[in-house]
Amino acid sequence: MKKIALFASGSGSNVENIINYFENKSISNQYLILVNNQSAKVIEKAEKRNIPVVLFDRNMLNEGVVSQKLEQFQPDLIVLAGFLWKFPIDLVKKYPNKVINIHPALLPKYGGKGMYGHFVHEAVVANKETESGITIHYVNENYDEGATIFQATTTLDPTFSPEQVGAAVLKLEHLHFPQVIEKLLF
Secondary structure (H helix, E strand, O other): OEEEEEEEOOOOHHHHHHHHHHHHOOOOEEEEEEEOOOOOHHHHHHHHOOOOEEEOOHHHHHOOHHHHHHHHHOOOEEEEOOOOOOOOHHHHHHOOOOEEEEEOOOOOOOOOOOOOHHHHHHHHHHOOOOEEEEEEEEOOOOOOOOOEEEEEEEEOOOOOOHHHHHHHHHHHHHHHHHHHHHHHHO
């Protein structure tokens, strides 16, 4: 059994998809979900499954509470699944090559501070890109600059809205993110 710490800030669709993926493969894992937004839908999803949730703010992060929780849990992998804060450098150093993120674009394009979710898709549409996709990468001290683990692309119709780009990219996330996690763990 592997231990996966999942960091999220919002709806938790990737968190839920990852858990479902392993359940469907009859692979038992232990999860800890760490959330920085008290109104995030991922909390409700975790509670329905009896998965422990750690709700934290910046003070708790800076005071080492999150680090303590991770030490107690001893994760095999830390997965940022819709986590919107910069991941603390001390945790990156403490867990080398164990912290991964998914980005809704083909890095190095459309990465960096403030480039997440709809902001990425709006930029892709504004620049008339013919394709977009996902990048799964290791986390380092800079936004979206860690070593690439995996990329997948989707062709974009010139009439796509940012919402349509987002829907196409989310399909790639749900298809590939759990598979990459499985390869890293097993």
